[in-house]
Amino acid sequence: DTEVTQTPKHLVMGMTNKKSLKCEQHMGHRAMYWYKQKAKKPPELMFVYSYEKLSINESVPSRFSPECPNSSLLNLHLHALQPEDSALYLCASSQDPPGGYNEQFFGPGTRLTVL
């Protein structure tokens, strides 16, 4: 299994809703990432988990809350989002924590729309 899966593919939510994005990989990778990508822009790193511990939080607002239940799963809990949070949310994984050569494998993304 050489892929990263994400659910749901599309999500529409109101500003008062609570929802979660899910990401899963079975490649034995020990680093997992959340990115946000706006149209025609590169991915912006949000969070990095290394060995199931949060190692990087790129000053992301608290309305985004990551969780890593185990080495294969990564969640992103969403609460009280704003319309400007609408974007493609990408999950990625790499074999080891970000040192050295470690290509990141990306999931297909969740297209999020906040109304």
Added chain:
Amino acid sequence: GQNIDQPTEMTATEGAIVQINCTYQTSGFNGLFWYQQHAGEAPTFLSYNVLDGLEEKGRFSSFLSRSKGYSYLLLKELQMKDSASYLCAVKDSNYQLIWGAGTKLIIKP
């Protein structure tokens, strides 16, 4: 600050060759990646360079000059499916990936 520059858009003809350039100024260097991204899809890994020189992988090649802070991605025998955005990304001294804005490549018949 850290900066990666790529052309915004390029156009090429099916069957031809195209070179996409990337220049970077980062705090440290731990490798350079090229990713391909089709519209609405996730980026997929194309190549990695950490030493100077050319890495060839089928129709795609990537070149790096660390002294010049410069890389290029060379695509040969272009196919319509190569129409996509090509993202250059550099790992800095903290092993963080710094992304370029991407180059949108349009292939015409």
